[in-house]
Amino acid sequence: MSRKKCLAVFASGTGSNFEAIVTACEQGKIPAETVALVCDKPSARVVERASRHGVKSFTFDPKSFASKVEMETVIADFLDENGVDLVCLAGYMRIISDTLLSRYDGKIINIHPSLLPAFPGARAVEQAMEYGVKVFGVTIHYVDRTVDGGRIIAQRAVPYEGNDIDELFGLIHAVEHELYPETIARLLSV
Template sequence: MSQKKRLAVFASGTGTNFEAIVTACERGQIPAEVAVLVCDKPAAAVVERAARHGVEVFAFQPKSFPSKADMENAIADELDKHGIDWVCLAGYMRIITDTLLSRYGGRIINIHPSLLPAFPGARAVEQALAYGVKVYGVTIHHVDQTVDGGRIIAQRAVPYEGHDLDELFRLVHAAEHELYPATIARLLAGEVS
């Protein structure tokens, strides 16, 4: 029997996608284990979620590093220490640069709350609602040097014609929590590239 793949999840906030990934791993829906949470906000709620699941946390203050390259090298060293196979960004609100990409490029994926290439970057749901789109969605993509521009792995449409931002967020999050674990499982099984 092959050894389970080891995942790192990067998050900056409440950690609902982190929770969806960890739970799917615990239930055997993803043939992997979340070995470490990487968090740039030590007081974020996701840190508590990790503790409840027994997942080790690498939390840090970005300003404690002399440069972004130093920060990303420290992150990559932590990933190496845990033998990480794949990195899953889940609400990590920092742009990944060549420093981390040079060590983990091709093995970093992200979830974004829009149907890319529409509405890349921050506040995508709010931008889409203000624009008046009728079909929202989520995208899982490889991470490269561009902001939300890496090769798309999977997408799911979220039809909504209302105007309530909270309701829209609820629908988008529900789609994320289903699509991200399923896509990670398919990626690890070699069903998607």
């Protein structure tokens, strides 16, 4: 019998997508176990969520490292030590560089709150609203050396014609919490 696949989630904030992934693993909807959280903000709410689920956390202050290469080497070593098969970025607000990409090439995915290639980078939802789009969305893609430019794995539209940014974020998060676990499960089942 083969071992269960191991996931690491990288997050920087509240961790609602982390929670959706961990819960889906616990319920058997994702054929894997979430074994690690990587968080660049030690006081972020996601750290408490990880503790509640018994997920090992690696938290750090990026300024404590001499370089990004050093920081990502330590992170990659942590991933290796925990047997991580797939890295899922979920609100991790740092650009992944060659150090981590070279060790986990093709094994890092990200979720983004727009229908890429439209509105890459930070503030995607706000930019889309300012532009006046009527269909927002969520994209899951492989991470490569571009910002939100990796090969698209899945997308789902979120129609919205209002002007309440909080309401829109709520709709987008609801889609994220369904689409990300579904996509991870599909990737691991191939």
